[in-house]
Amino acid sequence: MNELRLLPWSTPDGKPCFLSTDENGGPLSRLADRAEAAQLDAGADLLEHATEVLTDDQTEPDDLRLLAADLTDTLRHVLRVAMSRGHRLPTPDPSVPREDEGPHLPAAAFG
Numbered sequence: 496m497n498e499l500r501l502l503p504w505s506t507p508d509g510k511p512c513f514l515s516t517d518e519n520g521g522p523l524s525r526l527a528d529r530a531e532a533a534q535l536d537a538g539a540d541l542l543e544h545a546t547e548v549l550t551d552d553q554t555e556p557d558d559l560r561l562l563a564a565d566l567t568d569t570l571r572h573v574l575r576v577a578m579s580r581g582h583r584l585p586t587p588d589p590s591v592p593r594e595d596e597g598p599h600l601p602a603a604a605f606g
Contacts, residue, residue, distance in 0.1 A: 501579040503530040503572065511575075531579070534572040541569050
């Protein structure tokens, strides 16, 4: 199946980039995988830094604005990775029961 993969970067004017290939693990796919991993790692690092900045009583307003801009940019990257990976997940067939599904309880069972 030849699905378009949303790549973890965009064009210089901000438009999304896509990869069309049947080759799983091809060179461009591997490059995109590494870029996604780097974006997620950067997000984790920034989250740790944000926690430090937000708990520091001496943080200046300019530092908070910079942090907000960095967090916004990183969130944009992480959402792109999530969308790309979500589109590549197989769509479950609702007529086939999943083995990991337990009994279903009615909503009333939860009060």
